[in-house]
Amino acid sequence: ILNKLTVGSRVGMLEFVDRLADIALGLTAGNSILHILQVDMGMGFKSLFAASGVSAIAFSLASKGIVEQMVGGLMLQAWDAIEVGEAVKLGDGTEGTVKWIGLVETEILGPDHVPIRVPNAQIFGKKIHMYSKVSKSKVNQMLRLSYGDLPKLSSVMNDIKEEIASKCSDNMIGEPQVLLSGYEADHIAVSVSASFDFKPSSKEYAETKQTMLFCIADAIAKNDVHFALPAIQYETKKTVGIFE
Numbered sequence: 001i002l003n004k005l006t007v008g009s010r011v012g013m014l015e016f017v018d019r020l021a022d023i024a025l026g027l028t029a030g031n032s033i034l035h036i037l038q039v040d041m042g043m044g045f046k047s048l049f050a051a052s053g054v055s056a057i058a059f060s061l062a063s064k065g066i067v068e069q070m071v072g073g074l075m076l077q078a079w080d081a082i083e084v085g086e087a088v089k090l091g092d093g094t095e096g097t098v099k100w101i102g103l104v105e106t107e108i109l110g111p112d113h114v115p116i117r118v119p120n121a122q123i124f125g126k127k128i129h130m131y132s133k134v135s136k137s138k139v140n141q142m143l144r145l146s147y148g149d150l151p152k153l154s155s156v157m158n159d160i161k162e163e164i165a166s167k168c169s170d171n172m173i174g175e176p177q178v179l180l181s182g183y184e185a186d187h188i189a190v191s192v193s194a195s196f197d198f199k200p201s202s203k204e205y206a207e208t209k210q211t212m213l214f215c216i217a218d219a220i221a222k223n224d225v226h227f228a229l230p231a232i233q234y235e236t237k238k239t240v241g242i243f244e
Helices: 002-007 013-041 043-051 053-062 064-078 147-167 203-222
Strands: 087-090 095-101 105-109 115-119 128-130 137-145 172-183 188-196
Touching (some): 188 203
Antiparallel strands (some): 087 128, 137 188, 172 188
16 A cells, blocks of 8 residues: 555555555554563563663654655545546645645646645645636636726726627626726726636636737727836835944
């Protein structure tokens, strides 16, 4: 079982429980044998265990991290938390396709095709976005428009909605939403969103998102509206010198 888990092969629940029972029976039998030997040899084994006590404590402290990784790997294998081939996003922001699940770590192939190895203790018990299990998706985009274009706001918002509705209608669920989100200190916030009947990890999602961004650009250019640049605040400090 250690060999399979280490190289990343999947171990089923029944096989996992069966092997776990074998290990438990082996430990029980070993304990019985040690008990018999201890009776026969008396203080010899007691002295041996006493001498190795400090070493055992040091080893347990040093191997704590490894044990946590192994427990995390066993839990991922036994409870089917994630599957090989799934598109996921971990709680720390790591995302990609699961290549294999090992005993100590899991390898994820990122969007740039660079393999990322993540310790299992950082996966088990944490939030995981299961993109492969989602059948629908939503594209969101927040716009920062200039206050100088406030009179054109209603027109550009209507044009953005019409552009997206006409060019991204395939697999769209409902209508696109173009809403005024608020008046911020340095820009007007407008949110654009649309829902679709395909997975967020699919090729259709990436292509549709790109088309939506082009639709927004066309509507912005048509109405001669400008994006607002982030305001930069400078803080100056006056240094007072003390002379004696």
